[in-house]
Amino acid sequence: MNKATYFIAALILGFTMSAQAQSSKARTQFRPQHSASEMQAASEMGSVNTMSQRQEVLTVKTIPNPWVTLEPTVGYVSSTFTGIQGTNGASVDAVSRMQAGVNLLVGRGMWQLESGLLYSQRGGQMNGLLSLDGTQKADIDFALTYIDVPVMARFSWPHSSRSHLFARAGVVAGFLTDAKADSKITTNSVWGAITNSESEDLKDSFNSTDIRLALGLGYDWKFAQRMGLIVQADFQESFSKINKDNILPGRDMLNRGIIVSAGFSIKL
Incomplete structure (x- = not known):
C-alpha cells in the first residue's frame, strides 16, 4: 500500500474510536x-x-366526609311520671312505650348539630289512687303521644366518619297529639267490691308542649363508606309540669323516660 492508503485508513479508525468514546460518555451521563x-x-x-x-x-x-347524615331509628321507652308519688296514697310505676323517627345530623368532624322528627309515646301507671272519702280506689294507665323535635349537640370519639362512640346533650320539644287514661275503679260498699273500667280522653288536661332535658350515649358502627349501624340510649326529663290544674291539682307532673333505640346512619 502507498502512503495515501495508510493515511485514509488511519483517519477512518480515529473517527470510529472517537464516536464510540462519545457514545459511552453520553450513556454514563444520562x-x-x-x-x-x-x-x-x-x-x-x-x-x-x-x-x-x-x-x-x-x-x-379520598372519601369525603359529608355534612349531612340521616338516622332512621326505632326504640323502646321506659316511661314514668315524677312529682305525683304518694298522691292520695297512690304509687307510680313505669310503663313500656315506643319511639320511632328520623334524626338529622349537620356538620362533620368531632362536633355535630342534631335535630329530627320522632313519634314518641309516653305515660305512667298510678296504682291505688284513693278517693277523698276512701270508698273508691283507682288504677290509672296514662298514655300520652308526642311529636318530638330534638335540638342537641353531639360529640364523637374519635371522628364521625369512622366507627365511633358518641355522646349528646340538649333539649327535646314534645308537641302533644293525644292523651288518654284507662282506669280500673274499685268501689267498696256493703254489698262488696265492684270494679268498673273506664277510658277517658284527657288531651285538654295536659299542656300542648313539653320541653325536656336530654342526655345520651351511643355507638355508630360503619359497615360501608356511607352507612353504619347505630345503637344508643338516652335519658329525658321535663323541665316543667305537663299537667293542667284540672287534673291532680297542686301536683306538678313531669315526664321521665329512658329510651334505647337502634337504626342506621346514612351519609348523604
Missing part, C-alpha cells in the same frame, strides 16, 4: 428524571408484597 411523588411511590412499592397493596400505593382515593 439519568432519568423522576418527581418526588414518583420516588416516594417507588419506595413504598418496595415495602409491599401484594398487587392490591401496590394498587393502594399508586392510586390514592
Whole structure:
C-alpha cells in the first residue's frame, strides 16, 4: 500500500474510536428524571408484597366526609311520671312505650348539630289512687303521644366518619297529639267490691308542649363508606309540669323516660 492508503485508513479508525468514546460518555451521563411523588411511590412499592397493596400505593382515593347524615331509628321507652308519688296514697310505676323517627345530623368532624322528627309515646301507671272519702280506689294507665323535635349537640370519639362512640346533650320539644287514661275503679260498699273500667280522653288536661332535658350515649358502627349501624340510649326529663290544674291539682307532673333505640346512619 502507498502512503495515501495508510493515511485514509488511519483517519477512518480515529473517527470510529472517537464516536464510540462519545457514545459511552453520553450513556454514563444520562439519568432519568423522576418527581418526588414518583420516588416516594417507588419506595413504598418496595415495602409491599401484594398487587392490591401496590394498587393502594399508586392510586390514592379520598372519601369525603359529608355534612349531612340521616338516622332512621326505632326504640323502646321506659316511661314514668315524677312529682305525683304518694298522691292520695297512690304509687307510680313505669310503663313500656315506643319511639320511632328520623334524626338529622349537620356538620362533620368531632362536633355535630342534631335535630329530627320522632313519634314518641309516653305515660305512667298510678296504682291505688284513693278517693277523698276512701270508698273508691283507682288504677290509672296514662298514655300520652308526642311529636318530638330534638335540638342537641353531639360529640364523637374519635371522628364521625369512622366507627365511633358518641355522646349528646340538649333539649327535646314534645308537641302533644293525644292523651288518654284507662282506669280500673274499685268501689267498696256493703254489698262488696265492684270494679268498673273506664277510658277517658284527657288531651285538654295536659299542656300542648313539653320541653325536656336530654342526655345520651351511643355507638355508630360503619359497615360501608356511607352507612353504619347505630345503637344508643338516652335519658329525658321535663323541665316543667305537663299537667293542667284540672287534673291532680297542686301536683306538678313531669315526664321521665329512658329510651334505647337502634337504626342506621346514612351519609348523604
